[in-house]
Amino acid sequence: METSGMATELTIGEFSRISHLSVKTLRHYHETGLLKPSSVNPGNGYRYYSEAQIPAAQVIRRLRDLEMPVTAVKALLGAPDAGARNALIAAHLNRLEDDLARTREAVSSLRNLIDRPRTQLEIEYRSVPPARAIGIRAIVDREDVLAWWRGALGELHAMIPAQGLRRTGSTGGLYASGLYQHDRGEATVFIPVEGVARSVGRVESLVVPSAELAIATHRGSLADVDLTYGELGSYATRHELSVAGPLREYYLGDSPHTVDSGTWVTEIGWPIFRADA
């Protein structure tokens, strides 16, 4: 007995077969509001879907295959026009590209760890005096730190010619320990310059504090920087030198601007206590 004049209704099983989404998944999408059945029998709770919902199910499946979060898929389906939808899709594809790049980094980093000859690290003690600089400071999440770092360095470097500043040392960064311990903390990137600069955008004038540091030189991609941190940190601990304070990095030459991260040279500074200082 069909209600005549109504559009064809599909049971959840039929709709599942057509859409290649499991029954459990369809019920879950109903619950979360991502894809509501076109009608529900109030007597027994049976869900019914309409033919018109097939294209939506197809789009949802593809986006979920691409690991787009359900809330993002919902936003996309609710977007007002094709332009907005395409922008959201493009943004997600970019995120996938970034993921892929990170994966590639991790693979080569793993190979590096396995193959690398574990050479003895040379560690130098250095007293760094306070230095005037221009810098950008922020509280960042660890997962965003690389993107933030790139952007901040770009902005910072543009400021040198823009304000006619004279650089007096290597580009560097300060990283609070919370960044490693809680995946979130204060980070600062800076370029030492002569005199006081104007604040423009995120860039401000600041003084990089003095420090007693144990310094090790890291060569290659920053994806492997934890290896150098590990050797330096265990050295500092072994000799009971560690004190509180942000970790420091100096990017020698023009490391961050070279595409081939294999040639990067970074000095890692670990804050220490020196009886003789």
Added chain:
Amino acid sequence: METSGMATELTIGEFSRISHLSVKTLRHYHETGLLKPSSVNPGNGYRYYSEAQIPAAQVIRRLRDLEMPVTAVKALLGAPDAGARNALIAAHLNRLEDDLARTREAVSSLRNLIDRPRTQLEIEYRSVPPARAIGIRAIVDREDVLAWWRGALGELHAMIPAQGLRRTGSTGGLYASGLYQHDRGEATVFIPVEGVARSVGRVESLVVPSAELAIATHRGSLADVDLTYGELGSYATRHELSVAGPLREYYLGDSPHTVDSGTWVTEIGWPIFRADA
């Protein structure tokens, strides 16, 4: 007051800074047994790590960055020799490659869905008589179906010259509805042949049952096959033709052997009821 003669012990915070693993993560790895602190103070529960654990932490971090499951990482760290470890790593990298390929498929499938001109599907009714065939049958999970399908077809095709069989029709497959509804179900791939063949390996002799089918032709990658399923299924439902039974596919020409999946031609058969049959 240090216990003299003991190796240097690091607090969880120090070890976190050195390894770039969060304190929460380190506690979690202790709980799951992936990385146990070298000692725990029984009085206050404080965890202490040794320097010797730093390399393990570095390996763990890289493998987790590559989304290797914790249990797999554990197995890897417990592997007896470098050969076994390398094999596990290589296997995981292969899985990553497969993931990447699937992602690429999903991206092009999404573009396809957005760009494709939605042409009217031509649907044909066909009575298929029973047919002797060689086939491979299994209960498979949906996520494994593509890999299973490729392997089974390869094995099946090798059997034709090996047993000197004469092919009598197109290669095909039968897919139980559970495969779509519960992500797991029976699948069969077959090649119709003359006479009865010997069972070798997974290959057995079988009779593909007769069926009344509504047939639509799908052109292009099977990543998009749900589009054709969608149109065919909604057609069958609209005309109240659907009956229970496995879905059927016929791979025309030599589709599965061509690298360029864009040129594949697949017939999709939907089981129907025919009053006139």
Added chain:
DNA sequence: TTGCTCCTCACGTCACGTGAGGTGGC
């Protein structure tokens, strides 16, 4: 009557993260 499809809880999975509430040493 059997088998199939549908339903609703309630709980599990995976790898942690988020707080709340408390301790202990400098």
Added chain:
DNA sequence: TTGCTCCTCACGTCACGTGAGGTGGC
């Protein structure tokens, strides 16, 4: 005394999957 580090629960997150136990129509 304040601030920092450490601790243990207990619960949350994300996108479902897994059962248990039950209904309803052919």
